[in-house]
Amino acid sequence: xxxxWALVRNDSKFEKVNRLQSSSLNSISSGIVTALGLGGFLWAxxxxxxxxxxxxxxxxxxxxxxxxxxxxxKEWQAGTTGWWLTLxxxxxxxxxxxxxxxxxxxxxxxxxxxxxxxxxxLVQYSTLPNFIPHPQLLDVLQRCAxxxxxxxxxxxxxxxxxxxxxxxxxSHWINSSSLSWFWLGLLVNLYVxxxxxxxxxxxxxxxxxxxxxxxxxxSDFFTPLLISLTVSAILFAFSVYVLKRHVEV
Amino acid sequence: MSNAIEIKYLNKSYGSKKALDDxxxxxxxxxxxxxxxxxxxxxxxxxxxIVGLIRPQCGNILIFGQxxxxxxxxxxxxxxxxxxxxxxxxxxxxxxxxxxILPGFDLPRALQMVDLMKLDLYDQVSTLSKGQEARLHIxxxxxxxxxxxxxxxxxxxxxxxxxxxxxxxxxxxMLDLPQTIVISTHEIHEAESLFDHVVFLNKGELVxxxxxxxxxxxxxxxxSIYRGLFQ
Numbered sequence: 062x063x064x065x066w067a068l069v070r071n072d073s074k075f076e077k078v079n080r081l082q083s084s085s086l087n088s089i090s091s092g093i094v095t096a097l098g099l100g101g102f103l104w105a106x107x108x109x110x111x112x113x114x115x116x117x118x119x120x121x122x123x124x125x126x127x128x129x130x131x132x133x134x135k136e137w138q139a140g141t142t143g144w145w146l147t148l149x150x151x152x153x154x155x156x157x158x159x160x161x162x163x164x165x166x167x168x169x170x171x172x173x174x175x176x177x178x179x180x181x182x183l184v185q186y187s188t189l190p191n192f193i194p195h196p197q198l199l200d201v202l203q204r205c206a207x208x209x210x211x212x213x214x215x216x217x218x219x220x221x222x223x224x225x226x227x228x229x230x231x232s233h234w235i236n237s238s239s240l241s242w243f244w245l246g247l248l249v250n251l252y253v254x255x256x257x258x259x260x261x262x263x264x265x266x267x268x269x270x271x272x273x274x275x276x277x278x279x280s281d282f283f284t285p286l287l288i289s290l291t292v293s294a295i296l297f298a299f300s301v302y303v304l305k306r307h308v309e310v
Numbered sequence: 311m312s313n314a315i316e317i318k319y320l321n322k323s324y325g326s327k328k329a330l331d332d333x334x335x336x337x338x339x340x341x342x343x344x345x346x347x348x349x350x351x352x353x354x355x356x357x358x359x360i361v362g363l364i365r366p367q368c369g370n371i372l373i374f375g376q377x378x379x380x381x382x383x384x385x386x387x388x389x390x391x392x393x394x395x396x397x398x399x400x401x402x403x404x405x406x407x408x409x410x411i412l413p414g415f416d417l418p419r420a421l422q423m424v425d426l427m428k429l430d431l432y433d434q435v436s437t438l439s440k441g442q443e444a445r446l447h448i449x450x451x452x453x454x455x456x457x458x459x460x461x462x463x464x465x466x467x468x469x470x471x472x473x474x475x476x477x478x479x480x481x482x483x484m485l486d487l488p489q490t491i492v493i494s495t496h497e498i499h500e501a502e503s504l505f506d507h508v509v510f511l512n513k514g515e516l517v518x519x520x521x522x523x524x525x526x527x528x529x530x531x532x533x534s535i536y537r538g539l540f541q
Binding site for chain 2: 140
């Protein structure tokens, strides 16, 4: 266990610092891509193709997927795979440490989004005149928390999907970190969320029984959790198989 | 004398290019072996096959009588070619991480080597020069109490003083703890005094192998043998 948590700690830290160390050129290009993407979405929103709820849904669902891709891919980009893959531990232990590190980051990010949402609510309510009825903060908190639980339930699938995509692109089957694989994985990730009944909301906070960011069919957590864990276990087993048999560095 | 590694009819191809071609050789236990050959000779591929980073198409590798397996890597300290360590670590963090995850890592010995190699524990890896980072890699390998040390191009792109420090630490390491060390290098002139045994490879095939001293007496320096074989 000591080894496992040492690996998790290193993987978590690895991600944080490499983000800080990204070059200014990278920052500018990511900024331009984000602005273009956001502009495209806003235009589509204005035209009525998509809406803010859809954007938020895409963003929230993609966080775990992005984390796992970034974290695992860094091992190749930083040139540390020679050390990592010759550690005297099984490939499944090495990969599970990466997945746990991704999951911890996901929890941190979701908690951050929850905190920002609540702060914004507080600020917004404090500026409303007294004669306008104020929504209950506790109600918003409950609905956000419900959303976060659903997101955490499906996040193992997203993390493992990202992991599998990176491993396949690094295997001798494909051997290229092509962007098309990233977009394919992202689309599959969104479809999985939709298939599990987690849909975007047109306008946030309409009915008190619904979530704040998401619209979820049903309130039973158990079945989606079971499906999520089963699919994740299959994806994990396949990732370990590909890493063991078809990835050479 | 027993062999630490036995390679039998090992083959590895990348597409149509043969990296290892029916390679049959052994590395004697408790000695420093120089694995020599021009670029593309198959030296790095051989190391990777030993530590399980690649899967040979056919042939057999025995390391202390066992087939390569991740569990066996607990007994192998491997320095990859063009190795890079985690840039966000300081040297101290790198050593602590190594202590936590690398079996047999001897922290007091590593700290002693940091001192000898003139490194600062609080320097971040991203700020180290190529020579300083290479010295850190050597420490991470040589401070381990393992039976086998594989160093793939440890002197590549490093200044003369750093090379001398690394060679000195290799000598000290062998005096402190007898290990089987295999070094692949192009810097034959500086490293040849280290070698007890030498293996020459070319295009994945064994060209020549033998006791370094016997070869020197028979054919001159290892450097001149290399030039004679590959020029």
